[in-house]
Amino acid sequence: MASGSTAGTDDDYEALISTTDVELLKRVWRNEKAAPEILRFETALIQRTRGQIQLMEETIEEFSSSGIDPLTVSLYQMDLDRTQYLLRSYLRTRLQKIGKYMFHISNNPEVQNRLSEQEKGFAKRCTEDMERHLEESVLSKLPDNYRDILKQSIISEENDMVPEPQLDTFVVCKSRRFLGPFQLDGSDELLEMKPDDLCIIHYKSIKERVQEGEIDLV
Amino acid sequence: MAGQSDPNLSLFSAEEVEFIAEDEMVEIVPNLRMDALNFICGDFGPFFPQMATQVPLWLAVALKKRGKCTIRPPLWMSVEKLTQVLEAERDSQRVFEQLPFHYVEISRLLFDHARDDIPDVYMVRSLVEDIRDVRFHKVETNLETLNERALALKINNLSAMEVNIVRPFIGRALQAFYKHDSPELIPDQERISDRRPQVANNAARRHLRR
Numbered sequence: 001m002a003s004g005s006t007a008g009t010d011d012d013y014e015a016l017i018s019t020t021d022v023e024l025l026k027r028v029w030r031n032e033k034a035a036p037e038i039l040r041f042e043t044a045l046i047q048r049t050r051g052q053i054q055l056m057e058e059t060i061e062e063f064s065s066s067g068i069d070p071l072t073v074s075l076y077q078m079d080l081d082r083t084q085y086l087l088r089s090y091l092r093t094r095l096q097k098i099g100k101y102m103f104h105i106s107n108n109p110e111v112q113n114r115l116s117e118q119e120k121g122f123a124k125r126c127t128e129d130m131e132r133h134l135e136e137s138v139l140s141k142l143p144d145n146y147r148d149i150l151k152q153s154i155i156s157e158e159n160d161m162v163p164e165p166q167l168d169t170f171v172v173c174k175s176r177r178f179l180g181p182f183q184l185d186g187s188d189e190l191l192e193m194k195p196d197d198l199c200i201i202h203y204k205s206i207k208e209r210v211q212e213g214e215i216d217l218v
Numbered sequence: 219m220a221g222q223s224d225p226n227l228s229l230f231s232a233e234e235v236e237f238i239a240e241d242e243m244v245e246i247v248p249n250l251r252m253d254a255l256n257f258i259c260g261d262f263g264p265f266f267p268q269m270a271t272q273v274p275l276w277l278a279v280a281l282k283k284r285g286k287c288t289i290r291p292p293l294w295m296s297v298e299k300l301t302q303v304l305e306a307e308r309d310s311q312r313v314f315e316q317l318p319f320h321y322v323e324i325s326r327l328l329f330d331h332a333r334d335d336i337p338d339v340y341m342v343r344s345l346v347e348d349i350r351d352v353r354f355h356k357v358e359t360n361l362e363t364l365n366e367r368a369l370a371l372k373i374n375n376l377s378a379m380e381v382n383i384v385r386p387f388i389g390r391a392l393q394a395f396y397k398h399d400s401p402e403l404i405p406d407q408e409r410i411s412d413r414r415p416q417v418a419n420n421a422a423r424r425h426l427r428r
Contacts, residue, residue: 022259026238033230052258071284072252078280079257085237168396170389172373172381184369191370198381200388201370202396218381 021048022083029090031210034172034217036203037165038097038105039210041116049087056080094119102126103150103162167204173215174198235382239323240276245290248281275324279331289332294318295325297338300345307352312360314353314375322350322379353377357384364391367399 028042060080063073098105098119105111106127115123131149139147146152150159175193184191185205193199198218209215230238241259247270254263255277262273270290273281281287293299294317303315318324325346333339357380364371371392373381 020258020260023241026241030230030238049258056258071286072255075255075277075280076257078276079255079259082237082276083258089234168393170392170396172385172389187369189369198373198376199370200373200385200392202392205369218378 021045021052022086025049025083025086025090027213027216029086029093031217032090032093035207035210036167036169036171037207038094038101038111038114040114041094041119043116046087046090046116049083053080053083053087056083095122097165098123099126101163101165102130103159104164107150107159107162167207169203170200171203171206171217172198172200173206173210173217175215177214179209179214229386230382232379232382235320235378236323236327239320239378240279240327241274242318242320242324243272244275244278244292244324245270246273246278246281246287247290248287250286275327279327282332282335289328289335291328291332291336291342292318292324294321295328295336295342295346297341297345300342300349304345304349304352307349307356311356314356315349316375317349317377320378321346322377353380354383361388361391364388364395367395368392369396 024042024045028039028045032039056076057080060073060076063076094115098115101111102123105115105123112120112123134149139149145154148154148156148161150161152160175195175197177195179191179193181190181192183189183205185202191199191201191205193215206215210217247268248265249267250265251267252263252265254261259274262277263271265271278287278289282289294303303317306315325343328336329339329343336342357376361384371388376384
């Protein structure tokens with residue numbers, strides 16, 4: 001995928017056929033780690049990966065009880081460990097983001113819909129606990145006008161105490177295909193990308209393309 | 219600090235970059251007979267003594283550690299090829315030679331675990347180190363020329379490790395230029411609800427500058 005040779009990357013069909021779930025998972029993991037905001041949960045992919053991990057766990061158990069040579073078993077175990085690491089790191093990165101932006105997420109249905117069902121539950125519990133905590137430790141002791149959890153004071157028109165992901169950050173990305181000239185956010189600059197072009201770029205300008213899988217973050 | 223994203227959240231550790239590189243394919247020559255391995259990450263083998271086959275680097279290293287194979291260093295890892303690359307790197311101030319995206323990690327893993335499989339390993343190692351140094355120096359000098367607001371910067375042929383090292387700095391520098399060069403874009407509570415005049419403003423100003 002990321003080797004110096006560029007052969008094959010522009011052939012979508014070919015790529016689709018030869019891409020394993022692990023490769024896909026690696027890609028979404030990297031995107032998730034590098035993106036400032038939380039991305040759409042990859043429900044189908046994660047479900048498939050979970051299934052494969054479970055299957056592999058059973059296989060390894062079977063192997064070790066049926067006297068297959070220990071070297072083979074240990075190699076299978078390594079493969080399993082690597083996949084599990086990817087999955088865990090992916091989920092953890094998301095939990096970290098949820099913890100950080102919980103109020104932003106709970107106030108924003110579009111963002112909330114990017115979460116899995118379990119993540120939604122987690123975000124809800126987080127928000128409730130944090131609200132209770134802030135309420136008990138600080139807000140209840142402040143004058144009435146300053147008691148809102150989302151606003152600095154009641155004269156604020158917007159929720160100005162909600163940490164939000166910084167979409168103005170710059171990320172490093174690699175294009176997966178040829179992208180004709182497209183406009184960069186808030187300017188008249190145009191950018192063209194060839195497959196495998198590496199670029200440091202304003203995240204907001206490419207965020208849809210990351211979600212669509214046209215551009216990978218690295 | 220307000221308005222600054224937490225770099226820890228989005229950065230890859232050196233170990234993670236190495237982890238990514240371990241999926242790159244290398245050629246090994248096994249010295250054992252072993253059935254095909256049907257991994258989650260793909261199928262490899264079957265393995266026969268003296269029959270070269272392609273496996274991911276992590277598998278190659280695992281087998282090598284147990285003395286079950288020799289690793290064939292990739293083509294670019296020869297004294298001849300690396301000398302060419304080094305010369306070309308020195309000749310050009312701006313352009314980076316094409317090396318595998320993970321050349322730093324791959325060479326490091328092979329030097330650590332398969333030294334005896336690399337011909338002229340000392341020479342190869344010092345060449346790779348020289349290339350790294352020259353490239354880093356070039357990255358640094360090129361950074362000095364970074365002096366205006368840009369929304370995108372092409373950094374073709376920079377390798378994974380190089381990207382990872384310069385990312386926090388370049389990212390923040392560009393972010394700072396972005397903010398300071400466009401005062402109307404600084405999130406200002408009074409103005410945030412009213413975007414239109416800002417856009418008009420911005421366009422006019424950019425025009426003036428040219």
